[in-house]
Structure formats: C-alpha cells, structure tokens
Amino acid sequence: MTYDVPVAPGESGDIETTTNSGGDVWPMWEVFVRARRGISHVHIGSLHASDPEAALQNARDVYTRRGEGVSVWVVRSADVHSFEPEDAVDYIDANEKVYRLATTYEIPDEVGQM
Amino acid sequence: MTPEERFDAVVAAEDKIEPTDWMPEGYRKTLIRQIAQHAHSEIIGMQPEGNWITRAPTLHRKAILMAKVQDEAGHGLYLYAAAETLGVKRDQLQELLHQGKHKYSSIFNYPTLSWSDMGAIGWLVDGAAITNQVMLTRCSYGPYARAMVRICKEESFHQRQGYELLIRLCQGTPEQKAMAQDSLNRWWWPALMMFGPPDSESTHTEQSMTWKIKRVTNDDLRQQFVDMTVPQAEYLGLEIPDPELTWNEGRGHYDFGPIDWEEFWAVVKGNGPMNRERIEHKLKAWEDGAWVREAAAAHAIKKTARSAA
Ligand SMILES: [Fe+2]
Numbered sequence: 001m002t003y004d005v006p007v008a009p010g011e012s013g014d015i016e017t018t019t020n021s022g023g024d025v026w027p028m029w030e031v032f033v034r035a036r037r038g039i040s041h042v043h044i045g046s047l048h049a050s051d052p053e054a055a056l057q058n059a060r061d062v063y064t065r066r067g068e069g070v071s072v073w074v075v076r077s078a079d080v081h082s083f084e085p086e087d088a089v090d091y092i093d094a095n096e097k098v099y100r101l102a103t104t105y106e107i108p109d110e111v112g113q114m
Numbered sequence: 115m116t117p118e119e120r121f122d123a124v125v126a127a128e129d130k131i132e133p134t135d136w137m138p139e140g141y142r143k144t145l146i147r148q149i150a151q152h153a154h155s156e157i158i159g160m161q162p163e164g165n166w167i168t169r170a171p172t173l174h175r176k177a178i179l180m181a182k183v184q185d186e187a188g189h190g191l192y193l194y195a196a197a198e199t200l201g202v203k204r205d206q207l208q209e210l211l212h213q214g215k216h217k218y219s220s221i222f223n224y225p226t227l228s229w230s231d232m233g234a235i236g237w238l239v240d241g242a243a244i245t246n247q248v249m250l251t252r253c254s255y256g257p258y259a260r261a262m263v264r265i266c267k268e269e270s271f272h273q274r275q276g277y278e279l280l281i282r283l284c285q286g287t288p289e290q291k292a293m294a295q296d297s298l299n300r301w302w303w304p305a306l307m308m309f310g311p312p313d314s315e316s317t318h319t320e321q322s323m324t325w326k327i328k329r330v331t332n333d334d335l336r337q338q339f340v341d342m343t344v345p346q347a348e349y350l351g352l353e354i355p356d357p358e359l360t361w362n363e364g365r366g367h368y369d370f371g372p373i374d375w376e377e378f379w380a381v382v383k384g385n386g387p388m389n390r391e392r393i394e395h396k397l398k399a400w401e402d403g404a405w406v407r408e409a410a411a412a413h414a415i416k417k418t419a420r421s422a423a
C-alpha cells in the first residue's frame with residue numbers, strides 16, 4: 001500500500017512544526033522494555049498518557065501484548081536530556097583517540113591469547 | 115562538512131536519519147505527510163472490521179478480530195509518535211483528519227458487506243500493506259523504519275488469520291465458497307489501487323526514492339503483490355476477477371488487466387462509498403471520548419498538587 005496518497009483538492013499542505021512540548025492534552029512518555037531477565041531495558045517507543053500509572057498501563061497494553069517483555073519503564077519525554085546535534089558530532093570525533101582501543105596494541109603470538 | 119553534505123552522506127551510506135539531525139525541509143514535510151496519512155489509515159482502518167466484531171460467527175473468530183483491530187490502533191499510535199519526532203503534535207494531525215484536510219488510504223472507503231470480507235481484508239488489504247511496509251522498514255528515517263519493523267510482525271498475523279478464514283469458507287458449503295468469491299471480486303481491484311497511481315503519473319516517487327523514503331516504485335510493488343497473490347487464490351480455488359490475468363514466461367511475472375483509475379481518483383477526492391461515514395464515525399468517537407481525556411488530565415493535575423502539598 002502506498003501511504004503517499006496523491007494530493008487531493010482541499011488537502012492542507014503545510015503543517016506548522018513546533019519544538020515545544022505543550023499542545024497535547026496528555027504529555028508524551030518514552031517506553032523502555034526489558035525483553036527477558038538478565039538484559040537491560042531498551043527503548044521500544046512512545047505514547048501519550050495523563051500520568052505515570054496511565055502511562056504504564058498503556059505501555060503494557062500497546063507494547064507487551066505478545067510477550068515482548070518482563071518489565072516496563074516509562075519516562076516523561078520532557079525529562080530525557082541529550083546533547084545538541086552539534087555537540088554530538090564532537091563526541092563522535094573522540095574516535096580519533098585510537099590508543100584507547102585494545103586492537104591497536106600488537107602482542108606477539110607466542111604470548112598467547114590476551 | 116555542511117549539514118546538507120552530512121545528510122546526503124548518511125542517506126547514501128544506508129544509515130538512518132534521526133530526529134535531531136539536520137534534514138532538508140522537503141524531506142521533513144514529505145515524511146510528516148506520509149507518516150500522518152499512514153497513521154490515519156491505521157485508525158480509520160479499524161472501522162471496516164469493527165463493523166463485524168459483534169457478528170463474528172464464533173467466540174474464537176470474535177477474539178481474533180478484536181485482537182486485530184486492537185493491533186491497528188497500536189499501529190496508529192506508533193506512527194503518530196514517529197510523526198511527532200518531526201515536530202508536529204498528534205492533536206494537530208487528528209484535527210487535520212477530522213477537517214478532511216488530511217487523507218488516509220482509499221481502501222478504507224469501501225464497505226464490508228459480508229463476513230468473508232474479514233478474510234479478504236486480512237489476505238489482500240493487510241497483504242498489500244505488508245508489501246509496502248516491508249519496503250518501509252528500509253526507509254532512511256529511523257523512527258519510521260523502526261515503527262515498521264514492529265508493525266510488520268503484527269501484520270503477518272493479520273494476513274494469515276484472514277487467509278485461514280478464507281480456507282475454511284472455501285472448504286465449506288457452496289454458499290460459503292460463493293461468499294468468499296464475492297469478497298474477492300469486490301476487494302481485488304481496490305487492493306491493487308492501494309499501491310497508488312502508475313509510476314508514469316506519480317509525482318513524488320522520484321524525490322522520495324532519492325531520499326530513500328520510498329525504496330520501490332508503485333508499479334513494482336503492485337507487481338510483487340500480484341505475483342505473490344495469484345497462487346494463493348489458486349490454492350483457495352477462487353477466481354481472480356481479471357480475464358486478462360496471465361503468466362508471462364518472458365517477464366517472469368503475471369500480466370494483469372488495466373486498473374480503473376477513474377474510480378481511484380473519485381474515491382481519493384471523497385466520493386467513495388464510505389468516505390463520509392468514516393469521518394463522521396471518527397469524529398463522533400473523538401467527541402464522545404472528550405470527557406475521558408479531560409477527566410484523566412484533571413485527575414493528574416489534582417494528584418500532582420496533592421503530592422506537592
Ligand atoms: Fe496495521
């Protein structure tokens with residue numbers, strides 16, 4: 001199916017984009033699920049809910065209907081902090097410090113597995 | 115490297131673009147439009163099947179149908195969330211849908227007239243959706259591609275339950291088999307139209323392919339779907355309503371007859387059999403549910419105030 005439905009009369013082209021988190025009646029939450037014991041929670045998606053309890057219930061209903069997980073975390077999206085994209089690039093450039101990598105050291109074969 | 119060069123390099127390397135990355139305005143707009151339409155399709159798509167939940171012939175079939183419709187609501191949720199990463203609000207998109215300013219897939223503007231339509235929809239409509247959505251798992255925009263991976267897993271259940279429902283009907287009484295044939299007759303051509311206008315007439319395809327939002331053209335996806343579906347119809351012992359349908363040895367594909375694009379455009383423009391009812395029903399559900407949304411929000415505020423005190 002193409003969801004790229006052709007432009008039809010009366011269709012609105014532009015939508016105003018916004019970066020602030022207001023607007024919706026219910027805030028947005030990020031959902032993390034632990035797939036099974038012994039491994040970390042992994043981000044699985046997002047949803048809207050009025051409060052933490054509702055967010056947890058919705059997360060369970062939406063993201064774990066087929067045994068996807070044994071534990072669920074929800075975090076208000078507004079409480080997730082990250083680098084600005086520009087700073088993130090500098091961060092990636094840290095890879096220049098190759099002496100931090102174990103594979104850049106040559107160890108003679110006679111020494112055996114190290 | 116300029117942000118634009120970086121964007122081009124990421125796309126060229128088959129890497130994913132993520133929400134905070136710089137992206138061309140056209141890329142953002144195309145994605146918002148497409149993801150919103152996709153989300154609206156999942157939500158409106160609950161109606162044709164919801165229509166049969168209370169009339170399912172057994173408790174087992176009723177449970178399956180409810181599970182499928184619930185999945186579609188979830189698909190809408192994943193997709194609205196993906197659209198929101200591009201800087202729009204879900205409520206904003208809902209409003210555009212309610213005002214008729216946003217479209218959804220035209221397939222959902224056809225009525226579900228018989229129980230066997232539940233089989234035909236799973237087999238053909240979800241089948242066509244899978245063909246498209248498998249392609250979209252390779253889309254260059256990360257949140258959209260990730261939503262597709264989850265959706266495809268669930269769509270497989272949708273298609274298989276529909277096909278199995280039809281197997282049962284086709285192995286049943288002559289009346290049951292005739293009902294299945296009637297469903298195929300009504301859903302076949304609209305299902306082929308789901309892939310959109312022919313490549314010669316589809317305006318956005320080229321740009322979308324360069325941006326790797328779309329990976330395969332409408333006509334190629336349609337051909338894939340036909341090739342996959344014909345043997346499945348043969349197994350059911352049903353006849354595809356196309357006298358021109360033949361295997362083309364040279365091409366290694368099935369040739370099929372012309373699609374009625376006039377019908378397609380009529381439905382897109384709002385004149386399909388169910389366009390009005392679908393939006394009216396959606397609007398009613400939205401308005402009837404307003405008190406729940408407001409009450410939950412008020413409850414949350416009260417609770418926060420109480421715990422602060
Ligand atoms: Fe779906």
Ligand SMILES: [Fe+2]
Nearest residue numbers: 156189243247
């Ligand atoms: Fe879908």
Ligand SMILES: [Fe+2]
Nearest residue numbers: 186240269272
């Ligand atoms: Fe589906």
